[in-house]
Amino acid sequence: MECGMRTVYVGNLPDDIRPRDVEYLFEEFGLMNNIDIKQGINGTSFAFLNFERACDAADAAHRRNGYDFEGELLRVELKDGKGRSKGNNKVFVKDDLEDERAFLLVSGFPKGTRWQQLKDHMRQVGEVGYCEIEDDGAQVRYLEPNDARTAVATLDGSSYMDRFLGKRAVLRVRFLHEVPPTERREASGRSRSRGGSHGRRG
Structure with missing residues (x-):
């Protein structure tokens, strides 16, 4: 079930981003167990955040996707346990x-x-x-x-x-x-x- 996912992918981060910067950006949504930052290409980084509560992860993905962080628009999506992305438009779509x-x-x-x-x-x-x-x-x-x-x-x-x-x-x-x-x-x-x-x- 998509709303049960607790891992959030954050892309388009600066290459010098620090864990405490990411924590500051997402701490208002709830407690996080882990912040894993990876080096990307073209001078960008990305991160995986693990929230304690699935509803907080969903909230973070909804509110921070497309967010302006230091002049760059973040890409924020829920991830399932197999690393597959679940975009915000699928999590909150009102299709029935x-x-x-x-x-x-x-x-x-x-x-x-x-x-x-x-x-x-x-x-x-x-x-x-x-x-x-x-x-x-x-x-x-x-x-x-x-x-x-x-x-x-x-x-x-x-x-x-x-x-x-x-x-x-x-x-x-x-x-x-x-x-x-x-x-x-x-x-x-x-x-x-x-x-x-x-x-x-x-």
């Missing part, structure tokens, strides 16, 4: 009704909420593949559609406390495919959950 029902739209949280905090709140009912905050709310993808159904049943109307902002709010949780198109505005790069390009820690 069952998969579509794993996607939720969450709204009502305070402005300035961090995606990590909202993701932790949504994890109460199951493993979350990714959580991306946009202008009109947050898109949340569960690894199992049954968990998404539980989230709609139990977390819609739940109290959310953001400990960083010191604010409390009541969440609205709905299936993304049931939300009218007029309520869904494409973020198109305006997502609050994504920053600019990443540099190295000194």
Whole structure:
């Protein structure tokens, strides 16, 4: 099962990249057991990261693929145990009704909420593949559609406390495919959950 993979391939890294640079780039997604950096060709390097949790690996692959790191766009993909690549478009594609029902739209949280905090709140009912905050709310993808159904049943109307902002709010949780198109505005790069390009820690 693709969502069970814990190894992430990271390509297009600088040839002088250090393990702590890679750790800094990916540490927000979860704990890593190992970072293995390899020398590539044409002045680039690549790395294999092993996460403790499969959902964190999936989140890292989704958020860091195509990410601007020191002027270069990273290639980040999940890898299975045989070294075969599983691109992000295959991990999160909504190609049938069952998969579509794993996607939720969450709204009502305070402005300035961090995606990590909202993701932790949504994890109460199951493993979350990714959580991306946009202008009109947050898109949340569960690894199992049954968990998404539980989230709609139990977390819609739940109290959310953001400990960083010191604010409390009541969440609205709905299936993304049931939300009218007029309520869904494409973020198109305006997502609050994504920053600019990443540099190295000194």
